[in-house]
Amino acid sequence: MRETFVATTTALLDEDPRTAVVLADISADALAPAMRRHPDRVLNVGIREQLMTGVAGGLALTGLRPFVHSYAPFVIDRTYEQIKLDLGHQDAGAVLVSIGGSYDGSNVGYTHHSPGDVALLDTLDGWTVHVPGHPDEVPPLLRAAARTDDRVYVRLSAQQNQRAYGTGTRLQVLRRGWAGAPVVLAVGPMLDPVLDAVAGMDVTVGYTATPRPFDADGLRALVNRDVIVVEPYLSGTSSRPVAEALADVPHRALHLGVGRTEVRHYGSIADHARTHGLDPAGLRRSIGAFLDGR
């Protein structure tokens, strides 16, 4: 997905004089050709993430459309106050594009993990959050973001589904169970593990690459009683919008995602997925136990 981001923003820089890219060394090599062509609009501030976001706010105030890119722990966790004040409080927009969310950096340790990025943005007003599940979903999301002045977060992952799905803002139903079937909502790259996990189960499977704003109407239309949300970041991140969507509907909810306990082992992404119970077998155990408890 990072390669797709580089290709799309490089094209946008050529096509739209409003486009700017702000980096803090991460991916600077990949964007070097674009920087040579557009030295005034591709800006690498060095390892200075607070400045990266402040610069984006300033660029936006002059009318440009900044894309800000780094590892998730640096572009979100580290610069939370700049996101809150240099963008939100100024009523300025930017497109924050991360890589390495959650445990994508599986063998580099917790300093490079950001399971809480979406939860942090949930404390702020007006953020659209895209979590594409496939590289082909990335260009339309970035191009749509380029055309607005909104505050947009695009969470790119090393994990991906086998195929791409549409990038509309509504929940898509990929598998429909019986009329009252439990609904499993998969966010971005959690879809393939979910589809594996619920093989043979009578459930409806929904998908979204845009968890914010949350499609409350879409969820209400699907849910009869049981809803299970599987998201690739901190478990329970979407519990508030799900609870709000179903506030006047009797329901049971299970929220699966990355655990809060710091995982102090290395290994592969698959190893971390197993630890957090986000591999197909772990998901099947959790979902099965929840549904058996009805």
Place this chain on the structure above:
Amino acid sequence: MTATTANTDVLGSLLTRLTGDEKHAPSANSTLDVLWVLYDRILRITPDTADAPDRDRFLLSKGHGPAAYYAVLAAKGFIGEDWLDDLGGRHSRLGHHPDRTLIPGVEVGTGSLGHGLGLAVGTALGLRAQGFLDTRTFVLLGDAELDEGANHEAIAYAAAVRLPLTAIVIDNQSATHGWPGGIAARFLGWPASIVDGRDHDALAHALAARHPDRPNVVIATVERKGR
């Protein structure tokens, strides 16, 4: 100096209107003279051009104690003088920190220290990228505000990319641990001038100097805080 004194009298009455404090001498406001000189002699911005893409930009990073800022904005017609009567009130657009979305002519909302310089660097970069090469960007900080580390990211980067930008540091010696060796030494690669922050002609001379291929800093020294 007669005209200057008259203007200071006007600002004094506006400040009194803001604070309701008859004894609130203009000298209590460390930024007052710099702000007046900026808006009276330096900045190419008027209420009519407050949204013009090529207007000069002034960013008040030190959002604390904005009374002097509001008084100058009122004196220059950006806001009505009657706005000054309800500072911090429920229906007032003027708070104890300024909000850019509420006040015409205010470029950034500040209060939390250490944000203005990064925003100013982005502003100057955005203006340069759009070819507004005659437009100047100014940002005002306090000497204690320099404690915030974010400033030092911006100082080093602006020097490295030779970005035209003018920082003004109001030095009222309020930084808890001081700046041994002087404030100018913290702005490596920035031409610095140190002036009397109450001397309008000296301020105007320092602020008018253009450095088209590098950032510069004007350190305006005023009375020590609390004296």
